[in-house]
Every structure is written in structure tokens, then in C-alpha cells.
Amino acid sequence: MAPKEDDLRSRVYKLYSDHQESGKQFTAKQFMDEGVSKSTIYDILKREDNLPAERQSDSGRIAKIFTPKKVEQLKKDFDHKDGISQRQAAKSMDAVNK
DSSP states (O other), X not given: OOHHHHHHHHHHHHHHHHTGGGOHHHHHHHHHHXXXXXXXXXXXXXOTTOOOSSOXXXXXXXXXXXXXXXXXXXXXXXXXXXXXXXXXXXXXXXHHHO
């Protein structure tokens, strides 16, 4: 996740924890006035335990179809070469995936 989203999440956590007695609506109103969507704010506030605002490394989905090994092979096929078209490479990669 980009630092912009991390920054927003940490700001929402901070404001909510400082004004918890005012409720979630108070926090949501503050950020909606800044132009942040209501659903984004409430999604952040839904995480009651206030996990770290920063995205955890390796927390995404595991690549199953295009593994790092296949990415390296694709780079090797295309880097500074003009002997293979993208269409041909797609067909060969598709054959590998099935």
C-alpha cells in the first residue's frame, strides 16, 4: 500500500483514539470534509484493534499462475530482443499455464 494510504489510516486512528468519546461519526465527518469517501473511513474504523497503519510486508496474495520464476523467464525473453512478438510469447506462456 502506498504511503498516502498509510498516512490516512494513521491519521484516522489518531483522531479516533483522541476523540473516542465523540464517536465514529465525529471522526468520519472530519475526514469527509477533507474529501475522503465515507466507506473508506468506516472501513478503516472497522478495524477496532487498530492494527499497525503500515502495510505488512508479504501480506498480499501469493502468485500462483505467474510465479517469480516465470516473470524472470519473461524478462529474459523480452529484454532488448526483437525476435519474438508479444502475441507469440502470450501463446507460449498460456500453454505453460494450462
